[in-house]
Amino acid sequence: MAQEDRSQQRDAADPRPLVGEPLCLDLLNTRWNDDGVRHDLLDSTDGLAVWLRSAGLDDRAAADQATLDAALQTRGILLELLDRGPSPQAMDALNQVLERGALHYRLGLGGPESHPRTDDPAWLPSWLAATDYLRLMADSPGRVKPCAHPNCVLYFYDTTKSGTRRWCSMAVCGNRAKAARHYERAKTGR
Template sequence: MQPEDGLPQRDAADPRPLVGEPLCLDLLNTRWAEDGVPRDLLDSTGGLAVWLRSAGLDGRAAADRATLDAALRTREVLLALVEGGPSPEAVGALNHVLERGALHYRFGSGGPESHPRTDDPAWLPSWLAAADYLRLVAESPGRVKACAHPNCVLHFHDTTKNGTRRWCSMAVCGNRAKAARHYERAKTER
């Protein structure tokens, strides 16, 4: 689908440094820092189109202003929950998003099927992200983590066996931390 701002987005690459996380964290990771500069993929409907495509939702939701507004609201709710914990305000806001839709079940030719439905199609990506957050919290609440690098705002689902992952990416943030420690050690040895 083409976003309402008219920019063709079919070939636009996803510029984010961390993709492929569960949907709720993938929505959170639409904002990041690049060389100390804050970036936001959801700063336009064109960026929304990139995220929808990256998340596999481009055939299910329009990259329009209503979907963008819903995604931005839901991202703020998820951020409040992940960073601040389940405050009454954040829980109420998440429940408001969840009230926008439901899973509907039926018996299909291949057996049981479930289909998400929302009261407004613009809320489908947001509802799916909110439902995904519930799934992660139910399955492994301590495994939803923020990157330990002080200049990184990304979040990830720690799937390591012992649950000790600290960085969104060892190749980027982990190496930065190692380099900083090495520099400090070298400086104090002089």
């Protein structure tokens, strides 16, 4: 589903400031800062249910403790990979998540079909996020970016033509940065 389509389908109960990113980034963005307050949507199975619904996975995975544990583990691995870069430990951890599932192909009435399967249903959202990370890194790793605002922990996939997007949201973090620059200029008299 295109980013714009997923953004428009945002779950009204989803409190996150940025939704609709590719699945691996959407999982990372289940934690965010809001005016100095840290939030974590995955602090409960209820929050997991919101994320699964928002990501379109609620009909494919249960919002239970096993799925939450798998999602938290995978989120930590993805965060380490994007924050610190690939290390042998992080790559091994991601490979362990990837080993939990595979794509199975079938011929259906409409032609070829692919169906992801995992050794444990609780790992399906995590496996899908891990495979999505591989896809993004293979296609255009330079388009996966952290927000440039120093207090923001969100990641986004830069879809701009020039590839120069800096903020998770111009309306939030971009405006905060502009306001801070304006304040500094006014304070110094420039």
